Amino acid sequence: MSVASNSFAQNVREHDDQNVHGVNGCGIPWNWSRIHDRGKSFLDLAGRSLSCGLSESRLRKGASNDMPVMSEHSSSSTKSDGEALPLLLDGSGSQGSVDRAAWFHDYSGELGIYADNLLKQETDSDLASEGRSREKVKSRKHRNERHQNLTQKYMPRTFRDLVGQNLVVQALSNAIVKRKVGLLYLFYGPHGTGKTSCARIFARALNCQSLEHPKPCGFCNSCIAENTGKSRNVREIGPVSNIDFESIIELLDNVIASSQHQSQYRVLIFDECDTLSSECWSAILKVIDRAPRRVVFVLVCASFDALPHIIISRCQKFFFPKLKDADIIYTLQWIATKEDLEIDKDALKLIASRSDGSLRDAEMTMEQLSLLGKRISLGLVQELVGLISDEKLVDLLDLALSADTVNTVKNLRDIMESGVEPLALMSQLATVITDILAGSYDFKKEGSRRNIQRRHGKTRQALKTLSEAEKQLRVSNDRITWLTAALLQLAPINSTEKPRKSNAEMPTSQPGSSGNAYYNAKLKGMNGNEHGGGGVNSQQVYISSNERNQISSVQLQGVFRKEIEEIWLQVLEKIPINSIKEFMYHEGKLISVSYGADIVCCSLVDLLTVLCFSEFFVFLSFLEKLAYLKTGVFAAPTVQLLFNSQLTKSKAEKFRLHILQAFESVLRSPVTIEIRCEPRKDVGVGHPILLPAAHYPSRLDVVPTSSSGINRREIVEIEASPREYKGARRMDDSDRGNVENAVTTSTQKISTLLGERNQSLSLVKSKVSLAHVIQQAEGSSQHSGWSKRKAVSIAEKLEQENLRLEPRSRRLLCWNPPKVTRRKLSRLKIRTRKPQALLKFVSCGRCLSGRSPRKRFFIRQVLVIENKLEAISIERLQLLSLNF
Ligand SMILES: Nc1ncnc2c1ncn2[C@@H]1O[C@H](COP(=O)(O)OP(=O)(O)OP(=O)(O)O)[C@@H](O)[C@H]1O
Ligand SMILES: [Zn+2]
Structure with missing residues (x-):
């Protein structure tokens, strides 16, 4: 353990052993008995107990607000015997002034209690005798009614006792030695660092009669008088904010008058002086100029911000920094030895670190711990201060x-x-x-x-x-x-999942690779892999451009497989008909559960995990916003079931209702079911895996803004060369027989365009939010800055991917229009200069009839998307995009 920096303190702590238990009553305060009476009642009323871990000053402050000082005190003061009256005021001989002066008595924290106890025991000069035995102190302690806590018992009594305030100690000691005592001192700094104690020590040192240093000696008549409360030289004014102007004037006048021909210093300590009213300050200011040489004001406060500048500028200012942990640890260890406590070093460290540089707080914590037994372990401290054990x-x-x-x-x-x-x-x-x-x-x-x-x-x-x-x-x-x-x-990130140097590398910030969709794809890749590849090149599942944005496959598998399999088993359990149950068990597979967006997750926490690979915190604040807006992003989950042939898939379609009910009862919410056929095996090889087009819109919807500056909640306008698009269309045409694959292939194409092209062929021209497109499509008159042509161009790009924005219902449609419709569309497009044309163009997706199987498929896709989009209304989206 490191040693306390204050060598004075070290030496003296050892050397002063006697002092602590008090031959000469070191620590016996120099306050007056009436002050102590007041202190006692304050303590009682404030309910300050020994088990209270709060710093005294904080309690003091609290109490001072609640308690009118004067009435209480004046009654007790009149009952007090003459000796107990404030000596400074005695000189005036006026009962009135005594009463008024009663305002200024503080309850003086540790000192107050201690002095109170001593005076009750009719402390006499015997206190100063060196021969007081330990036993005597002990037996006296037993007679005491009030327990003395550690801060009272071990309060510093000499400069050497002050821990960790070397500079202050040195400056003040030198001022005394060199007789360069100032008029105004300001002691400021954090609580529990020894300011008040130091003010008291300084006051005593000023009058100490010892010819040797350091002062105060604790043995001379003056020191003893101070310690026993018989001196009238030091006045302490506690944190009382309602002292009136007249009273303070009277007090100050008294001090000045009584110190005119005095050889001893009269010291006024204003504790917590920042609570003084401006009136009081002006009173103080008035007397400052005419104060005799032997009057000293010590102002004590945490921060002098609230003090009048005119005062501050006349003060010698001493800052009391927070105590170092090492100093606190040392002192606590010393106290523990004195108190016969066995305390772990780690426990001491923890107490010190929790005390935030306040020795008082540290001592109070120790006081509490000492009540729990003689042995203080780290665990005990942790428990007491509300921490968890290291284990x-x-x-x-x-x-x-x-x-x-x-x-x-x-x-x-x-x-x-x-x-x-x-x-x-x-x-x-x-x-x-x-x-x-x-x-x-x-x-x-x-x-x-x-x-x-x-x-x-x-x-x-x-x-x-x-x-x-x-x-x-x-x-x-x-x-x-x-x-x-x-x-x-x-x-x-598992080292085995380090990014491969691949041209398929796909940063999450890349357009079209929005986090959740990418993740979804990854998951599919994994699931597919588990079942013999599933047409997905699993290697690419774990590819990412930067480590922070990587996904740990272990993490994924841990989170999802388990959860999804659990859900799947529960769903199977819920299917009432055994044959369906068996069929589903053997032929079907639950591949994802998406909440509103294409985020595969089973709980909020998992959702968070899903997103932890990229802009996690952005997403969290997004979630917070959603929660704030009470949006239902997670309200309508979509589940995807995978079958390995068209036959089993269409068979499953027949049981849709049963399956749906089972899912709804397990997930306890309305559910959308997507029944899919396992994708072709060659699809996706060599390319990053993206979702089928049907997933595109919702992916765009909810992914939050990327910190890299690209907003992935946006639709990306692709400026592809005609050749590339032609290629894309051709591919679609060739796949016409298999609509689902056509959609997938088309998305592959887009992904190729978005992700695979090198930067010189960058296809990203500009980005626009979904809400924006819709706004445009609606031909909003107040909108400015974005041409209809551009809206059309974007809508056109969407059209090429079988996507339609349906502005009225605010839905995104996915369909593949027949040639006739396409022709109709191109005519409409030509007429887009007219305000409503785009609207019509976009709305025309609705004119599809659902008769042909192909159209039926698209309508189904549309329904799926609709369901997803319903979760977040466009208004909310707009709101969110504003908030980001
Ligand atoms: N520097 C220190 N050296 C020794 N003991 C200290 C020191 N600081 C605080 N203490 C312990 O804390 C108790 C209270 O200290 P004191 O009242 O002097 O602190 P303070 O800085 O004036 O606090 P506040 O601003 O809360 O009044 C002391 O009785 C003593 O036990
Ligand atoms: Zn002395």
């Missing part, structure tokens, strides 16, 4: 890093249920990872079952992920979701 932490990290989604989520849920704060957990995780990275984590203590050690190399990325997530966590209302998301993202 649980490493377990969780291990699961997250091993991509065990289900158990990660379960584990996290358990932890959250135990009341741990997501932010605290996040920071604990970060600490563990940092320790692992720094090589300072002791794996041995966690046992040999840990895999985390082996994942050492992957923790760096994890730390980065966590730090990114932390930013989100701080501003999010749904911290648990973010934390879950972050944890699921920790799973490292």
Whole structure:
């Protein structure tokens, strides 16, 4: 353990052992008894208990607001004996002034209680005698009614006791030695760093009669008088914001009058001086100029922002920084030894790190812990401060890093249920990872079952992920979701899944490869692979351009296969007729469950996992927005069933109703079923896998904006050469017999155009959102900046891919128009200069009749798309696109 930086403090802590338990009553305060009475009642009323971990000053502040100081105090003060009256005011001899002066008494925190106790025991000069035995102190302690907490017991009494404030100590000690004492001092800085204690020590040092240094000595008459509360030289004004102008004037006048011919210093300590009213400040300002040489004002506050500049500029300002962890640890260890407590080093470290540089907070935590027994372990501290044990932490990290989604989520849920704060957990995780990275984590203590050690190399990325997530966590209302998301993202990319250098490489930001569609395709690839290829080249499933955007196949398989298979089994269970059940079991396969969009997922958490490979956090904020808008993106799942022949597929069509019901009962929501035939085996080889055209629109709908600047929620306008399109059409024509494949092939074509062409042939001219196209198609009069021609051109591109935007119902249609319709369309296109022409053009998709099987297929496709699109209305889309 590192050693406290204050060598003074170290020496003295050892040397002052006696002092602590008090031969000469070091620590016996120099406040007046009435102040202590007041302090006591404050404490009682404020309910401050020993088990309270809050810093005293915070409590003090709270209490001061609630409690009118004067009435309470003046009654007690009149009852107090003369000796207990504030000595500064005694001089005035006026009862009125005494009463008024009562305003200024503070309850002086630790000091107050301690002094109160001592005075109750009729403390006498005996206190100063060096021969006081420990036993005597102990027996006196037993008689005490009020327990003295650690901050009171171990409050600093000399400059040497002050921990970690060396500069201040040095400057103040020198001021005394060199007799260069100023009039106004300002002690400011974070709570619990020793400001008030230092002010008191300084006050005593000013009057210490010892000829030797350091002062205060604690032994001279003056020191003893201060310690026993018999001195009248030091006045402490607590955090009372309602002191009136007259009272403060009177107090100040008294101080000045009584110190005119005094050889001793009169010290006024204004604790929490930022609570003083402006009136008081002007009163102080008035007396400052005429204050005698031996009057010293010490202003104590956390920050001097609220103080009048005119005062600040006249002060010697001393900043009290937060204490270093090492100093806190040292002091705690010292106290533990004194208190016979056995405390783990790690526990000390944790207490220190949780105290945020406040020794008072650290001591209070220790006080609480000491009530739980003599042995203080790390686990005990963790429990007390609402953290999880290292063991649980490493377990969780291990699961997250091993991509065990289900158990990660379960584990996290358990932890959250135990009341741990997501932010605290996040920071604990970060600490563990940092320790692992720094090589300072002791794996041995966690046992040999840990895999985390082996994942050492992957923790760096994890730390980065966590730090990114932390930013989100701080501003999010749904911290648990973010934390879950972050944890699921920790799973490292398996080295075996490193991107292959392939011309099929497909960055997620690439147009047409929008994340979820790509993912969906990947999933299909995997499923297909599992069943003997399924016509998909599985190698390309895992190809991505950058590591962060990669998908771990292990992760995918872990998440989806399991979940999808589970769903499938449950659905089969729900099918009431055994023969159908068997048929489905043998011939069918559930390949995906999509929620609104083409995102294959079974729960929100899985959805998050799906997207973790790209712009994950963007997507999360998107989700948050959706939740905020109460949109139903996940409301209507679409399930895809795959059959390996047309025959089995059409047979399954007959059982559609049963299957649908089974799905609906398992997924507990209306479901759209797509029954598909396994795609041809040659399709897709050598190309990135994309969805059939039917999936194109919804893919465009919901994928969030990419951080790379390309908005993947947009329709991409393709500026293809006529030759390429011709090729595409030809291919469609040749595939006419197999409509489904034609759609697939056509999409392949598009994907080729979008993804495979090299950059010189870049086909992306501009991008436009779906909402935008529809807006255009509607011929919105208020719209400006986008020509009808362009809308037509985009609609045309869509047409080439069998897609139609249907503006009225705001649906996207997918169909393959007969030649007649196509001719009609081209005529309409020529007339698009007329405002409504495009609208008609786009709407004409509806004029398809459903008689021919081919048209029926398209209508079915249309229905599928409609179902998907219904999940997000265009208005919402527009809203969302505005929000992004
Ligand atoms: N620098 C320090 N050295 C030794 N003890 C300290 C120090 N700072 C705080 N303490 C412990 O905390 C208790 C409270 O300290 P003190 O009231 O002086 O802090 P403060 O900075 O004035 O806090 P606040 O601003 O909340 O009043 C002390 O009694 C002591 O036990
Ligand atoms: Zn002294």
